Amino acid sequence: MIARVLVTPKPVVNDPQGLTVKQGLASLGFREVTDVRIGKYIEINLEGTTEHEARQRVEEMCRQLLANHVIEDFRFEIEREHSRR
Template identity: 55%
Template sequence: MKAHVYVTMRRGVLEPQGRAVQKSLENLGYTQVKGVRIGKFIEVELDGVSRQEAENILEEICRKLLANPVIEDFRFEIVEE
């Protein structure tokens, strides 16, 4: 089973990389781009678990390690059974 995990900075937390990229896009002429926020994309493979078990495990590992709930939000999706 394969899952995709997305970890992003929470609203209200400064994300300086995204801001720098937005400035660069402005320099390229893309003045329509008003916001860029960079996060993390993590691929997780699981073995020998039901879909429900996998969801529980993913929720747990996001809280314990993959994301820092003080500054980051996370979401995940199971992309391969």
């Protein structure tokens, strides 16, 4: 079972990393870019769980360790096969 987790800064939170990348892209000539937000992508392999169990466990992992709920949102998908998206 594989979980693909996205952790993103909440829309109201400043994202200095994204701002820096936006400025970097502008200085390279990519002036059509109006906004950049940067988050984390986390791929988790799980063994010996059902899809339903995995969903509950990954939700718990996000709450306890992977995301800071004060400033970040998270969402995830569970996949049975280890296939690349």
